[in-house]
Amino acid sequence: MIVNPIAGGNDKTEIINASREFAQNEGVELIEFETTGEDDENAIRSLYKEHRPQRILVAGGDGTIKMVAEAVEHNDVIIGVLPAGSANGLSVDLELPNDIQETLKIAFHGNVMEMDMVCINDKKSLHLSDIGVNAELIRNYEGSKIRGKLGYALQAISTLTDLDPPFHVKIEANGKTIETEARMVVMANTQRYGTGVTINPVGKMDDGKFEIVILKSMDVFLIGKIIAGNIPLDSEED
Secondary structure, eight states: OEEOTTGGGOOOHHHHHHHHHHHHHHTOOOOOEEOOSSSHHHHHHHHHHHHOOSEEEEEEOHHHHHHHHHHTTTSOOEEEEEEOSSSOHHHHHTTOOSSHHHHHHHHHHOOOOOOOOEEETTEEESSEEEEETHHHHHHHHHTSSOOHHHHHHHHHHHHHTTOOOOEEEEEEETTEEEEEEESEEEEESSSBOTTSOBSOTTOOTTSSOOEEEEEOOOOHHHHHHHHTTOOOOSSTTO
């Protein structure tokens, strides 16, 4: 079990104790490793080679899960997600329950699916990666006390008042070239952010494909459509 103690800024004691108890009741040996932020990926790789576990549980956020996936990407091992980060976007897309005991059942015994991994500038992505206005929006969202779609909407409106100028993008894919001004570009392997907001409604994490979502404009009306799950596709405003 890989635990990131600082992910999400919350105490991991409950998750750790519940995981230990669950493992003991199941007669499963649980080897624990706490990340430090220094050479964790190599340490995890070494632990895997030493113990050859059937499953690796990850108590952390999307970044921790990505790091573990990179460390063992060429090995036949199952990763069980125990959401413990700030937004936990991947767990939202996986539709994991909020109850820790139900999540542990899935992590220890749940059905297995293969998941695509996207490589962007030699960095791996399992979920969503973006450039543009969303970075500032997420920073504002993380600093607010209101969560979920309402919190995202309030921070989106606030962020709109201080937008950077649009930037020029050129995308070459599937034999086509697109050049346009954009406010935000998303490389999406899944559908939703941790807030529950759907940015890529056609995304499937195991179809061997990823989508590129270009937001050419960013106004209250478009944000309303996105939050309502009605992001426009192949239109002049998407």
